[in-house]
Amino acid sequence: MSLTRPTVLGYLVPLLAIIVLVILLTVTLYRLTDIQRAMRNNASANMTWVIYQAHTESLLLTNAVQQSLIAPHQESNLAHRYQMLLSRIDVLGDGPQKRALEAMGLAEPLLEQANAAMQLGPRFERGHIDAADYEHTREVLHAFSDLLQSASGRAMRTEWEEAGARLDIYRNAVLTVFFLMIGIWICGAVISIQLLLALKKTRDNERIRLRGIELQRQLEHERRISELYRSFGSMVSHQFRTPLAIIDATMQRLIRAGDRMTKEEINHRAGKARQATQRLNQLIENILQADRYMEQLDVSMQPCQLAELANQAVSEYRTIAPKRDIRLVDETGGNSTAQCDSVLTVQILGNLLSNALKYSDEDTGISVRVSCQADWVCCEICDKGDGIAVHDLPHVFKRYFRAPDATDIVGTGIGLHIAMELATLQNGDILVCSERGRGSCFTLRLPCSPQHFRQSHAHEPGPAPTRIDRGNV
Secondary structure, three states: OOOOHHHHHHHHHHHHHHHHHHHHHHHHHHHHHHHHHHHHOOHHHHHHHHHHHHHHHHHHHHHHHHHHHHOOOOOOOHHHHHHHHHHHHHHHOOHHHHHHHHHHOOHHHHHHHHHHHHOOHHHHHOOOOOHHHHHHHHHHHHHHHHHHHHHHHHHHHHHHHHHHHHHHHHHHHHHHHHHHHHHHHHHHHHHHHHHHHHHHHHHHHHHHHHHHHHHHHHHHHHHHHHHHHHHHHHHHHHHOHHHHHHHHHHHHHHHHHHHHOOHHHHHHHHHHHHHHHHHHHHHHHHHHHHHHHHHOOOOOOEEEEHHHHHHHHHHHHHHHOOOOEEEEEEOOOOOOEEEEOHHHHHHHHHHHHHHHHHOOOOOOEEEEEEEEEOOEEEEEEEOOOOOOOHHHHHHOOOOOOOOHHHOOOOOOOOHHHHHHHHHHHOOOEEEEEEEOOOEEEEEEEEEEOHHHHHHHHHOOOOOOOEOOOOOOO
């Protein structure tokens, strides 16, 4: 199937938007990571403070030396001040501070002055300074203080430069992230628009599909109505023509020769017209009753013995047609449990028996056989009538259908249709086979009930098929 240009664009635009969105999100994450790394690695931000602390301790030690020289007999804190200076020197020589001093070119001068200050240790441990050692000590501490003061100023300038550079980096990074977010927003808007368009198209397609289904349903309904009208017209033309012809011929005869007829002959012809009218009324009533019956139908499914239901239907029709030979055979061994509605099932069997009696001669028999086939419980009703033509078999269950060779038999063509509808409502069906001149067989199939399967597996295979023969009534 070839893709049109709108279809290709419909796939390509969202795909490109997603790819660009992924790239922009990746770059944004990378830039944010750079900002976080730059903020975390700001090692020289506290160099001014560290150098200031070392410079302060150097000045305090110088002041303590002078106090020791002026008042040698007072308690001196030279050792304490010296140890504080050493601790500040250790901080300056630590990792980040050392690297910062190396970057500013102050590491070697400070190291030399720190070593000179540490060589004064034995003098401070005595707790006082002699006049002979004062000049040397003062020169070393002054040189160290001057170097720390110079280093503090350079560290402050370096820190200001680095702060400015960091601000530039942060500003550029924020602008970059800002433009990336605009790109992300645009890509998101494109994808959202495409999703909304796709959703709208999907809803339109769903409405079109539902509309198509509705139109198809209406078309099918119209087709069924049209077929129903044709079938009804065919049935009316076959079934109503004879009574109307009888009434018309009788009335014409009475009009032409009524004054010459005897009272008995007039009554005879009026009776024939009345019988034809009653036949028309009966046909119409049968049609109306069938429609009302299907509308008020209520199905109650439960396990039933199909052989017993068949026996009930056979008993009723033996009473209606006592001269007919109706034989019932149960081949299930007494286990014919089907999941069905007993009332509707008896109605189906009654319709099939009625047709078998109606379309076969009075001197022929009707056989009813109950059996099991796979997941079905079946009841087969066979007659020895004229049979049904092959081309009429697919239509026998249609509403109002009547075979052309059956028009002389009273009927509406609705009985088999109702029987099939009732069987379908019970998850069953009706099969038909017929041969011209040898009769017809209609088989009602109903699903086996769970009870039927339990009984089948709980016992060994049952006895031979039982023949139920009630004899001729």
